[in-house]
Amino acid sequence: MPMKVLAFLGLCFALLLSPLRAGEPIKDGISPEAFQFVKSTADFYIALKSASADLKLTITRELPGKPKKETAMKANFAVQRPKFLRLGIEGEEGGISIVSDGQSVWTYMPGLKQFLVDSAPANLDMLLRYHDALPKAMSQLGPLADLFRKDPSAQIFAPLTKLTIAGTKKLGDLECTVLRGEQEDMDWEAWFAKGDKPVLRKFVFSPMKGILAQAPDEAKAEIKDMRLDVTVEYDNWKLDAEPAAGAFTFQPPEGAQKVAQFFTPDPTPAAGGGEGPGSSDGPEALKGKPAPDFTLGTLDGGKMHLADLKGKVVVLDFWATWCGPCVHALPLVNEATAARKDKGVVFFAVNQQEEADQIKAFLRAKNLDVQVALDAEGKAAGLYQVRGIPQTVIIDKAGNVASVHVGYNPAMKDSLGKEIDEALSK
Secondary structure, X not given: OOHHHHHHOOOOOOOOOOOOOOOOOOOOOEOHHHHHHHHHHHHHHHHOOEEEEEEEEEEEEEOOOOOOEEEEEEEEEEEEOOOEEEEEEEEOOEEEEEEEEOOEEEEEEOOOOEEEEEEOOOOHHHHHHHOOOXXXXXXXXXXXXXXXXXXXXXXXXXXXXXXEEEEEEEEOOEEEEEEEEEEOOOEEEEEEEOOOOOOEEEXXXXXXXXXXXXXXXXXXXXXOOOEEEEEEEEEEEEEOOOOOOOOOOOOXXXXXXXXXXXXXXXXXXXXXXXXXXXXXXXXXXXXXXXXXXXXXXXXXXXXXXXXXXXXXEEEEEXXXXXXXXXXXXXXXXXXXXXXOHHHOEEEEEEEEOOOHHHHHHHHHHHOOOOOEEEEOOOHHHHHOOOOOOOEEEEXXXXXXXXXXXXXXXXXXXXXXXXXXHHHHHO
């Protein structure tokens, strides 16, 4: 999985469903009416030769005593059998574009201005199942991908513990049949237009059951009362319409670079020496070893030379504005380090290959005051074996790597604080 795609899609909203085995009986908890509705709706989607829709994704997060936070993304989606597809997602936490022209699949990351090219698989079902980035990207958009699989009903039934028809509700002036499903990781409602064209119009779910089940014990107490609600709206459906000219072609934007892998670390050590990124052991292998030295420009026009900070505890957070988990982690790392600044703790947010204006706009919007080092060529990331972001590194006063953490955890502020205090005590 390319690191950039993995970071952007790191939130736990996946709906990667496994197909039923042939001849497997319908599970208890699925009502006969819901079963028949899903089967007939699946037949409708199987018969479609082409389809397109516009989408809006809204994520609402709320912790007791704290203001509600809302994040929105927009997407567009189109398919034409046997294996043409277009998906575009854009939002404040990232973006991606994936296009299959029937021969090749193009994956473009606007934040990086880089794209990959792969051979298209044999059919749409295989593309939705096996492409490197597409299943993860589509999982953010409710059951849309499942509806265009070879057997849509199998994808919907597979993870369910309960499925019922919750009646009819209005979406504006449109009458919709509402399915209500329960799974081990989440509960959801899916709204389908009534009539002979049961297009999906709305999908509402909360992934908190799954998040709590997977969260470490120390994080569960902090997030047990958290509300996390996701709503996906589907509009402007066009069914079996002749696709517009060029709908399934990809033209690299000016300045875009073709790469073999997104965010490939530079194998050449940065000026100042240090260990190279060639080890296959990953970033954890750095723990206890001398921190690789590097020099980077900073967002305020200065220079940051790691060796000059020896004698202090240094915290590095490798991040980017397009990375959803980074957006949540960065303020927590900043709070943990700012509280210990007077004790000799220095924090640098090491931005990955983004323009200065983009970073400044992001910091203003998020009201963040942090020192930013500009890893414009990814060399520092290469030295620190960065394969997924955010990656947070604590370096002790002797200049050795004390700890390495990859990813976002709602409880990371406290855990990082304890590790920083431990490094300060030595």
